[in-house]
Amino acid sequence: MNERIIIFDTTLRDGEQSPGASLNVFEKLEIARQLATLKVDVIEAGFPVSSPAQFEAVQRIAAESEVIIAGLARAKEIDVKSAYDALRDAIHPRIHTFLCTSDIHILGKFADSKYGLTLEEKRKTVLKMSYDAVAYAKTFMPDVEFSAEDAGRTDIGYLADIIETAIDAGATTVNIPDTTGYNFPSEFGNKIAELKKRVKNIDKAIISVHCHDDLGLAVANSITAIQNGARQVECTINGIGERAGNASLEEIVMALKVRKDIANYFININFSEIYNTSRMVSGFTGVVVQPNKAIVGENAFAHESGIHQDGMLKNKQTYEIMTPESVGVNKTKIILGRHSGRHGLKVRLKELGYHITEEELQKVYDAFLELADKKKEVFDDDLRVLMGDEIYKVQELYELEYMHVNAGTKTIPTATVRIKTGENVIQESSTGDGPVDAVFNAIERALSIKPTVESYNVRSVTSGRQALGESIIRIRSGENSFTGRGTSTDIIEASAKAFLQAINQFLVFTNSKVEVNENGISIK
Ligand code: KIV
Ligand code: ZN
Secondary structure (H helix, E strand, O other): OOOEOEEEEOOOOOHHHOOOOOOOHHHHHHHHHHHHHHOOOEEEEEOHHHOHHHHHHHHHHHHHOOOEEEEEEEOOHHHHHHHHHHHOOOOEEEEEEEEEOOHHHHHHHOOOHHHOOOHHHHHHHHHHHHHHHHHHHHOOOOOEEEEEEOHHHOOHHHHHHHHHHHHHHOOOEEEEEEOOOOOOHHHHHHHHHHHHHHOOOHHHOEEEEEEEOOOOOHHHHHHHHHHOOOOEEEEEHHHOOOOOOEOEHHHHHHHHHHOOOOOOOEOOOOHHHHHHHHHHHHHHHOOOOOOOOOOOOOOOOOOOOHHHHHHHHHOHHHOOOOOHHHHOOOOOOOOEOOOOOHHHHHHHHHHOOOOOOHHHHHHHHHHHHHHHHHHOOEOHHHHHHHHHHHHOOOOOOOEEEEEEEEOOOOOOOEEEEEEEEOOEEEEEEEEOOOHHHHHHHHHHHHHOOOOEEEEEEEEEOOOOOOOOEEEEEEEEEOOEEEEEEEEEOOHHHHHHHHHHHHHHHHHHHOOOOEEEEOOEEEEO
C-alpha cells in the first residue's frame, strides 16, 4: 500500500496574510466548504486570538465542517486558550501552536534579558516554552501540532531537540517550516531525513512541512521533503500567502498525481475540483492568478505555436502531461443570458461550488438579470464576481448610492457622489485630473478624509468588451494598509466602490465614524 500524504490547507490563515487579500467571514465559510469538496485533510481556518473576526471565522467553520479544523496559536496560554474556545464545536479540532527556533529569530524576538542572557539560555527558554505550550494545548484536545518557526534556518541539533521535546509534550504532528523560503530542495530534504535519524521519538508524530516561495522553491522543497519522510504538506490554493506566498496546493497534488512513477503516494484530493477552488479563492481574495501559473493559469493548457498545435492534433500526449479536464477546466464555455431562469442559474452556481439558500438565490438572480441586461452574455467568472458582490458582501458603513461623472477630451473632469450611511446621505462634488481622480476627490470631500493611496489597479475580470471591470485599491495609514475592491461594467464606478471600501475598512479598524450634523462633517 502506498503511504498517505496529508494535505493541510492554510489558504484561510497563511493565504489570507497575502498582501492585499482579505476575506470576510462569509467568504471564508464558502471557501472552507469548497475545500471540503476538494477533500483536503486539514483546513487551517485562522488565528483566533489575533482579532474578533478571525475568532468568529474559525468558530463558524469549526461548527459546520467535518474536516479537521486547525486554529493557530503562538506558544502562549492566551493564544492556546483562544484557539480552543474557537474550536470547541469542531468535530475534529486541532490546535496548531508555534514558536521560533532559529538563532536569528530567537536573538531578535527574545532579546529581553528575562529570556536569558546568552543565546544558550534563550534557547533553553524557547525549549521550555515549546513544551509548555504543547502540554497546555494537550489538556484541551488530543490533536496538537507544533511548528518550529524558521526551522529552515535553525541549527539541526537544536531543531532535533525542540522536535523531540514537542513530541514528549504530546504533539501528534511536528511541522518544519521553511518560513523564509531560504532552503534548496536537497538541503531541505536532508533536514527531514536527518530529523528522522536524530529525533528518538519521531515515530510518535507525523512530520509536516510548510514551505514559503521566496526563491520559487516552495513546491520543490515540499516534494523533496515528502520523498525524505514528511507525511503532511502545508500549502495554499494558488500559492497565495505571506510575501511570495506558500507552496501551491494544486502544484503539489498534481505533481504527485502525474509523477506516480517516481513518487507513489496516496492523496485523497478530488482533483476535478481544483479549478473551481482556484477561481473561487482568486475571486474572493482579489489576488489574481498569473496567466502562466502552472495547473490553474489561463494559459496552463493553451498551445500557441503551430508546431505545438500540430503535435496536439496528432497526439495530445505530445505536449500535454495532464488534461485540463483532470483539474476541472471545462473547455466548453457555459454562457447564461437574460433568458436563463432561476433554476439554470442555481444549477450553474452549484456546479461552480457555491452553496446558496433560496433567499440568497433570489438576491443573486436579481443582480444576474441586471448584469445580463448590460452585457448579454454572462460567463462563469461574471457569476463568481456576482457571488462576491451580492451574497457575501457585508453591510458597509458608507455605501455609494449615486455617482455622476462628466469627462471628455476638452472638459474639466467633474464628479458628484452621494454616499449613504444609515439614514444619512452625504453629497459632494469635485474636479480632478481625470474622471477617477474627480470621483476620489469627491469621496474624500464627502468623508473629510485624505488617505494615502498606495496602489490602484484596474483590470477586466471577464471576457469581451462588456467585461466586468475590477478595481483594487490599497490605502495606507501608518503600519496598516487597507484594501478595497469594486466591480462594475463601468470602471469608474468600480474604482469609486473600491476606494470607498478601503476607506470603510480603515474606519472600522480605527473605530472612527464620520458624523454628519448641522455643523458639517467630522471624523470621530
Ligand atoms: O511560515 C511559518 O513559519 C508559519 C508558521 C506559523 C507555521 O506560517
Ligand atoms: Zn507560513
